[in-house]
Amino acid sequence: MSFTSAYSKYQYFLTSSPAPYVAHIQINRPTKLNAFKEAMWLELRTLFNQLSVDPDVRAVVLSGAGDKAFTAGLDVTEASQNGLLNPEGNLDGARKAAKLRRHIAEFQECITAVEKCEKPVIAVMHGISIGLAIDISCCADVRVCAANTRFAVKEVDIGLAADIGTLARLPKVVGSFSWVKDIALSARDFGAEEALRVGFVSQVHESKEKAVEAAVRMAAFIGGKSPVAVQGTKEVLNHARDHAVEENLKYVGIWNAAALQTGDVQAALLSGMQKRKPTFEKL
Numbered sequence: 057m058s059f060t061s062a063y064s065k066y067q068y069f070l071t072s073s074p075a076p077y078v079a080h081i082q083i084n085r086p087t088k089l090n091a092f093k094e095a096m097w098l099e100l101r102t103l104f105n106q107l108s109v110d111p112d113v114r115a116v117v118l119s120g121a122g123d124k125a126f127t128a129g130l131d132v133t134e135a136s137q138n139g140l141l142n143p144e145g146n147l148d149g150a151r152k153a154a155k156l157r158r159h160i161a162e163f164q165e166c167i168t169a170v171e172k173c174e175k176p177v178i179a180v181m182h183g184i185s186i187g188l189a190i191d192i193s194c195c196a197d198v199r200v201c202a203a204n205t206r207f208a209v210k211e212v213d214i215g216l217a218a219d220i221g222t223l224a225r226l227p228k229v230v231g232s233f234s235w236v237k238d239i240a241l242s243a244r245d246f247g248a249e250e251a252l253r254v255g256f257v258s259q260v261h262e263s264k265e266k267a268v269e270a271a272v273r274m275a276a277f278i279g280g281k282s283p284v285a286v287q288g289t290k291e292v293l294n295h296a297r298d299h300a301v302e303e304n305l306k307y308v309g310i311w312n313a314a315a316l317q318t319g320d321v322q323a324a325l326l327s328g329m330q331k332r333k334p335t336f337e338k339l
């Protein structure tokens with residue numbers, strides 16, 4: 057099945073394959089600055105679960121459709137109408153709380169699907185990139201941005217503590233609680249230069265188009281490498297983020313005890329010495 061037909065079912069995401077083994081996903085609701093309705097975060101999970109196990113995809117680029125935004129975050133209009141933040145009905149406090157807890161857990165799980173995707177994900181941020189934009193991009197493996205990006209951890213401004221992943225992941229991404237508290241407590245905007253300085257993004261490009269091009273090049277470069285090695289590296293680095301060194305050394309030993317039993321090592325081990333480009337089976 058072609059890439060186009062395999063990914064044609066998504067309503068809120070544009071999907072394409074601009075290079076071999078590369079998927080480009082665009083959040084596609086530009087008239088509303090790509091704000092996320094519930095149907096969109098549910099669809100995001102299905103999409104990334106599919107990408108995760110697709111042997112024809114080895115790296116994913118995620119951007120927003122249109123010029124103005126990666127995403128303006130949660131669809132606040134829908135949230136104000138559907139009782140998301142304040143369930144009505146004749147429920148006591150415990151039952152309301154249980155309903156909300158389950159809802160938040162499912163929302164978190166949908167966004168975490170980006171992190172759990174076995175393939176590296178490169179987020180291309182541009183224009184308005186606030187609220188959920190930070191939750192989602194913290195789940196990506198690499199973040200690049202356009203010079204016009206306007207970031208904000210916006211939740212305090214809509215009356216809540218961010219609960220979809222930013223407060224858990226962002227301190228680990230940038231390694232500075234002081235800076236995260238600065239931007240999360242104030243909900244202030246910050247720009248591309250500041251994002252680069254603190255290590256939130258690793259590249260800034262003059263425009264969205266240039267940023268997407270660079271991300272697709274990076275994804276294609278990664279896509280030419282051993283998928284066993286690349287996927288193992290993502291898994292072990294994510295484990296390292298959440299565990300002590302000793303535990304991670306044990307984990308990578310157990311991981312590689314299986315992963316080293318691969319033709320990829322035979323294909324790659326002497327390729328530098330022999331001046332040849334190895335190719336790898338699908339995974």
Ligand SMILES: CC/C=C\C=C\CC(=O)SCCNC(=O)CCNC(=O)[C@H](O)C(C)(C)COP(=O)(O)OP(=O)(O)OC[C@H]1O[C@@H](n2cnc3c(N)ncnc32)[C@H](O)[C@@H]1OP(=O)(O)O
Nearest residue numbers: 087088089091128129130131132133184186187188210211
């Ligand atoms: C359980 C909780 C779970 C999740 C929590 C998530 C946290 C967040 O994501 S917090 C951030 C939420 N987002 C916002 O508060 C942003 C709201 N939008 C704005 O403040 C402004 O739109 C703007 C981003 C400053 C941009 O302003 P401007 O350039 O003037 O564009 P607009 O004309 O305002 O917007 C164009 C068009 O898009 C619609 N829209 C923009 N943002 C949202 C949004 N977040 N939700 C729904 N709709 C949005 C806006 O209404 C316009 O639509 P029209 O049909 O053209 O009126």
